[in-house]
Structures are given as C-alpha cells and as structure tokens.
Amino acid sequence: MKERHIPKPLYPCKYCSDEYSWPxxxxxxxxxxxxxxxxxxxxxxxxxxxxxxxxxxxRGISLADEIKAxx
Numbered sequence: 001m002k003e004r005h006i007p008k009p010l011y012p013c014k015y016c017s018d019e020y021s022w023p024x025x026x027x028x029x030x031x032x033x034x035x036x037x038x039x040x041x042x043x044x045x046x047x048x049x050x051x052x053x054x055x056x057x058x059r060g061i062s063l064a065d066e067i068k069a070x071x
Contacts, residue, residue: 013038015045024067029060030071036063 004059010021027036037045042059 011036013041015041024064025062027063029063029066031060 006009008023011024011027013020013022013027014030014033014037016038020038022038028039028042030033030037030042
C-alpha cells in the first residue's frame with residue numbers, strides 16, 4: 001500500500017490570520033497580546049517599540065514546544 005503524506009497543521013497568528021496560517025514552530029506566545037504571534041508580525045510590532053518595553057516584548061514559548069509539553 002502506498003503511504004500518504006499527512007500535511008503539518010497550520011495555526012493562526014493574532015495579527016495576520018486573515019492572510020496566512022503558520023506552522024507551530026513559527027508562532028510564539030505573547031504575554032502582552034495573550035495570544036500566538038508569528039515571527040514576521042512580532043518583528044514588525046517590535047520595530048515600533050523601544051526602551052522600557054523590551055522585557056515585555058520577549059518571545060514566549062513556541063507553539064511547537066507548548067504542543068510537545070501537552071502530549
């Protein structure tokens with residue numbers, strides 16, 4: 001029997017979910033947003049912040065790591 005490829009699941013980013021979905025390895029938890037944010041949107045958002053906000057804007061756990069922790 002021929003093996004069938006199972007696609008990796010894709011997940012939404014808080015900011016760009018209307019246009020894109022992302023693999024779990026590209027999404028990170030944001031304590032500020034209380035949601036998952038992709039690398040691209042994270043970098044775009046960070047370019048507008050400075051100084052004191054640095055600690056708050058550090059990336060949290062990746063969605064891939066969170067999924068592994070719960071399986």
